[in-house]
Amino acid sequence: MAMRNTAVHFGAGNIGRGFLGQLYWQSGWETVFVDVVDAVVSALNERGGYTLQIVGERCQALTIDHVRALHGRDAEAVAEAVAACGLASTAVGVRALPHIVKPLAEGLARRAERSGEPLNVVVCENLLDAAHALRERVLATAPPAARPFIAERVGFVSTVVSRMVPMVPEAVRARDPLYVAVEAYCTLPVDAAAFVGGPPPIEGFLPVPNIAAHEERKLFCHNCGHALCAYAGHLKGLTYIAEAVAEPSVRDLVTGGLAETGQALIAKHGFAPAEHQAHVDDLLRRFANRALGDTVARVGRDPIRKLGRHDRLVGSALLCLDKGVEPRRIIQGIRAALAFDEPSDPEAARLQDLRRRRGLQAVLAEVCGLRPDEPLFARLQKECL
Secondary structure, eight states, X not given: OOEEEEEEEEOOSHHIIIIIHHHHHHTTOEEEEEEOOHHHHHXXXXXXXXXXXXXXXXXXXXXXOSEEEEETTOHHHHHHHHHHEEEEEEOSOTTTGGGGHHHHHHHHHHHHHTTOOOEEEEEOOSSTTHHHHHHHHHHHHSOGGGHHHHHHHEEEEEBOOOOOOOOOOHHHHHHOTTOEEEOSOOOEEEEGGGOSSSOOOOTTEEEESOHHHHXXXXXXXXXXXXXXXXXXHHHTTOOBHHHHHHSHHHHHHHHHHHHHHHHHHHHHHOOOHHHHHHHHHHHHHHHTOGGGOOBHHHHHOOHHHHTSTTSTTHHHXXXXXXXXXXXXXXHXXXXXXXXXXXXXXXXXXXXXXXXXXXXXXXXXXXXXXXXXXXXXXXXXXXXXX
């Protein structure tokens, strides 16, 4: 018999405990976390909950209870939980996503054999089309007899995760593996059309009719603005994002860049200009939250991925050019990203090594995915020399 008030969530990390766990708790649901970090699994089961620190203008400590955990290596227990739950969700990270396919497929196969009741899997991953990719992997992995059930009775739901949850320092994590601090913003846009049987009554879920538009706005507004703060702030020698967005030249770059992407997003998706500007203003306010302690190094890390053709900076510039918007500020941000040399980031070292050994053209082609005959290639080559 299905447990309608239980959500199985893959990934007890910052987004899992710092976002989804709160949404389920405030909606009166039990959360069963699935994770592979021994200390986290043990602590969740010993305590039956954790404290969530809301930081900002008004700080608050929430006690998230009705929580337990399963170890990801206990495939039998995970499959049983999926077979019986009322909702499933994921926030494991792009690299770990393939590892949850098999237990998820096995749980859905058991569900098909037993109750046949539909299930929705809410996919909270920082990857465009993550829900579709997970669905296809699960279908390919599941036993043939279960595939019609999965295709027709399981919803794989795209989301737009915008809550800012900075990394926990290792010293703090060592003292308490469950410590997590987050901003107050607590809304999760979800793809209204992807649910089987309609969205569940989860407080904080915001069903939207065109999730692709909201995904692009997250990438080319929130992620782009954050990246501009980080890379321009790094050039200024700043440590924190809140410091960076308060520095006049950095703020000018960020607001200018977001004005450029805003014009392009409005042209493409039809966002109301006043609503979009309110969204941008709210982001700038959230970036300035000093209590989060979010660092330039964290937000800027992995510049090779973030300089990709379809990612937050180059993707923003290409969108602008496609919509007839001059991406002057975005190009300045790309130039700053290409100079990112944070010592603690191996990917930053790789980027600088590639640029030293093979030159800017190789970086633009291999990292940014640009062709020499594209206008943006020529613009960046001119701006970055």
